[in-house]
Amino acid sequence: MSQSKYNTYQQASLSQKVSAQIPLLKKLSGSDPELSDSIAVLSYLKENRMMNTKDTDFILGLLDVLRLSHFATSEKINEITKLGFMLPKGESIISEY
Numbered sequence: 001m002s003q004s005k006y007n008t009y010q011q012a013s014l015s016q017k018v019s020a021q022i023p024l025l026k027k028l029s030g031s032d033p034e035l036s037d038s039i040a041v042l043s044y045l046k047e048n049r050m051m052n053t054k055d056t057d058f059i060l061g062l063l064d065v066l067r068l069s070h071f072a073t074s075e076k077i078n079e080i081t082k083l084g085f086m087l088p089k090g091e092s093i094i095s096e097y
Contacts (some may be wrong), residue, residue: 027064030071039063 019025024043028036039060046056071077072085 027060027067031067032070035063035067035070039067 018023024040027039033047042051042056042060044064046053046060072082
């Protein structure tokens with residue numbers, strides 16, 4: 001494995017470990033800072049029971065859809081990635097001859 005590929009793998013692995021410890025990071029990544037800030041604040045208020053859970057879940061659902069929309073249409077995402085979103089890979093099937 002080349003040094004560049006190893007560094008990329010190491011970074012991805014570390015971020016996955018951090019995300020496993022702090023699940024909210026999955027919801028905060030992949031969008032603009034304002035949207036992530038809104039998700040973070042509402043999640044905190046919900047966690048500390050400072051807002052009605054039903055209303056908070058509804059708002060967080062809307063923000064999550066916006067987060068995915070912003071990520072999928074970002075200029076920072078290349079065409080290959082966007083095509084991958086449009087044409088998801090099916091389940092891998094290994095057959096013996």
